[in-house]
Amino acid sequence: MAQYHSKSVNDQGIVDWSIEEDIIWRDLIKRQYHLVEDRACNEYLAGLKLLDLPLERAPQIIDINQVLKEATGWQVEPVPALINFDRFFALLAEKKFPVATFLRSRQEFDYLQEPDYFHEIFGHCAMLTNPEFAEFTRTYGMLGREASDKERAYLARLYWFTVEFGLVKEGDTTKIYGGGILSSPGETLYSLDDPQAKREAFDINTVLRTPYRIDIMQPEYFVLEDIKQLYQLSKTDLMHHVKQAMKAGLLPPLFEPKEVTHAE
Numbered sequence: 001m002a003q004y005h006s007k008s009v010n011d012q013g014i015v016d017w018s019i020e021e022d023i024i025w026r027d028l029i030k031r032q033y034h035l036v037e038d039r040a041c042n043e044y045l046a047g048l049k050l051l052d053l054p055l056e057r058a059p060q061i062i063d064i065n066q067v068l069k070e071a072t073g074w075q076v077e078p079v080p081a082l083i084n085f086d087r088f089f090a091l092l093a094e095k096k097f098p099v100a101t102f103l104r105s106r107q108e109f110d111y112l113q114e115p116d117y118f119h120e121i122f123g124h125c126a127m128l129t130n131p132e133f134a135e136f137t138r139t140y141g142m143l144g145r146e147a148s149d150k151e152r153a154y155l156a157r158l159y160w161f162t163v164e165f166g167l168v169k170e171g172d173t174t175k176i177y178g179g180g181i182l183s184s185p186g187e188t189l190y191s192l193d194d195p196q197a198k199r200e201a202f203d204i205n206t207v208l209r210t211p212y213r214i215d216i217m218q219p220e221y222f223v224l225e226d227i228k229q230l231y232q233l234s235k236t237d238l239m240h241h242v243k244q245a246m247k248a249g250l251l252p253p254l255f256e257p258k259e260v261t262h263a264e
Helices: 019-036 042-051 061-071 085-093 117-125 131-146 149-164 185-193 204-208 228-234 238-248 258-263
Strands: 075-079 096-100 167-170 173-176 198-201 220-224
Touching: 019 042, 019 117, 019 185, 042 061, 061 075, 061 117, 075 085, 075 117, 085 096, 085 131, 085 149, 096 117, 131 149, 131 228, 131 238, 149 204, 149 220, 149 238, 173 185, 204 238
Parallel strands: 075 096, 167 220, 198 220
Antiparallel strands: 167 173
C-alpha cells in the first residue's frame, strides 16, 4: 500500500492536480453519478447537491471546507496516503476528516485498497453535511482516541459497517449511505441487488463482532432504520457495547481466509 503518495497542498488549500488526474476524476464521477442517483439515501443526495462537485476537474479542499463548515462545522484535513490510528481518531474527534490527496491510477481505475481522493470526497463528504451523521462520526473519533488497541479493533468494525459500508431504510426501500459503497460502481450495484449479499437489520453487538475483509465484496451489510439511529447510538454507552463484544468474541467469518482465496 505504498504505491501512492499524497500531493502537496498549499496554504490556500489548493492541490496542483495534473491534466491526467483531472481526467481520471471526470471519468470516475461521471460513471458514478448516475448510479447513486436512485440508490443513495436522501441525506447523501442532499449533501452532494450542497457540495456541487465539479465534473470536469478534481475539486479543491478549500471549496469542500467552505460547504462543510457552514453545514456542520467539519473540515477536510489533507493527510499522507496512510496515517496511524492515533491520528485518525484524533482528527475525527476534532471534526476533521482525513483525506489523502492522491487519485488512483488508470490501471486501478475500478478498484484499489487505499482510500483515494475520489473515495473520500465523493464517498464521504456528502454525508458529513448531515448533522446527525457528523455527530456520530465525531463521537466515534472521541471514543477511539481514548480506546486501547484491542478496543479499537472492535470499533473499526463499527466504522466499517456504518461509515464505509452502511445501508439505511427509506420507507420500504433500502438505500446506501456508506462511502465505501458509494465510491464503488461494482459495490453500489452488488450491495442492493445481488441475492448472495446478506442484508441484516443493524444490531450494535452483532456489528462489533462481525469480521470483514477489505479486498472483496462484502458478504453482509447492516441496515439502519434511519440515519437518526446513528445519532441515537452516539448518545449511548458505546464502549459498554465494545466491552460486551470483546467478552463474546468474534462471530464466524462469512468468507474464506485471504490465503485460500489467492491460491484458487
